[in-house]
Amino acid sequence: MPRLNEGCRNRAIGRLEAGESQSSAARHFNVRQSTIPRLWQRYKLHNSTRDRPRTGRPRVTTPAQKRFIRVLHLRNRTISAANTANNVPGLRRVSAQIIRNRLRQHGIRPMRPFTAASPSSCTSAMKQNRSTMDPCTGGGSGLVMSGGSCCIYRRRNEHYTRHCIRR
Known part of the structure; x- marks a missing residue:
């Protein structure tokens, strides 16, 4: 499954606000059905669709x-x-x-x-x-x-x- 970039996440939130169902939004963006409700919940909680910071060592090479x-x-x-x-x-x-x-x-x-x-x-x-x-x-x-x-x-x-x- 592809990972949604910030623009796709914002469009998915726009579709949900326009009244589209979560399953049809998931089909449109080719993601699992559980992705869209998590995205919607995070948007309602933080009022943002940005990625959260992740742990991990940064790459040494560019x-x-x-x-x-x-x-x-x-x-x-x-x-x-x-x-x-x-x-x-x-x-x-x-x-x-x-x-x-x-x-x-x-x-x-x-x-x-x-x-x-x-x-x-x-x-x-x-x-x-x-x-x-x-x-x-x-x-x-x-x-x-x-x-x-x-x-x-x-x-x-x-x-x-x-x-x-x-x-």
């Missing part, structure tokens, strides 16, 4: 900073969250954990890249040691996880896009 973080990680998939935290513009310092939380909210998660192998290199790759096959050891600025494996940020079902493949 919408512009959230957009910056998302766009930066979609443009450069291998940048680390700590590196992004140092480069976020704004007055407050943003931690790496906040960066990871904001990316997770947008469905962007750290994953191992898909390593594409050419047919000619398959036989030589079998002969090589596993440590030399690591895509992060061959240069680049990949995010190295605690196990020493490489990590990139990607969305769900983006396994084989050009941003997520190491050659």
Whole structure:
């Protein structure tokens, strides 16, 4: 169910004052039938339809900073969250954990890249040691996880896009 903004709440009160039933007003604004009587009761008690103050911790990042973080990680998939935290513009310092939380909210998660192998290199790759096959050891600025494996940020079902493949 959608939340009513202040203009819709005022229009709902106007409909009720004009004599419309509470159920038809609820149908018109696509809200539960219990919403309109609560709104009407609050209007009669406080003579206002404004939202009451809510508890909760305020957000550290602004919408512009959230957009910056998302766009930066979609443009450069291998940048680390700590590196992004140092480069976020704004007055407050943003931690790496906040960066990871904001990316997770947008469905962007750290994953191992898909390593594409050419047919000619398959036989030589079998002969090589596993440590030399690591895509992060061959240069680049990949995010190295605690196990020493490489990590990139990607969305769900983006396994084989050009941003997520190491050659």
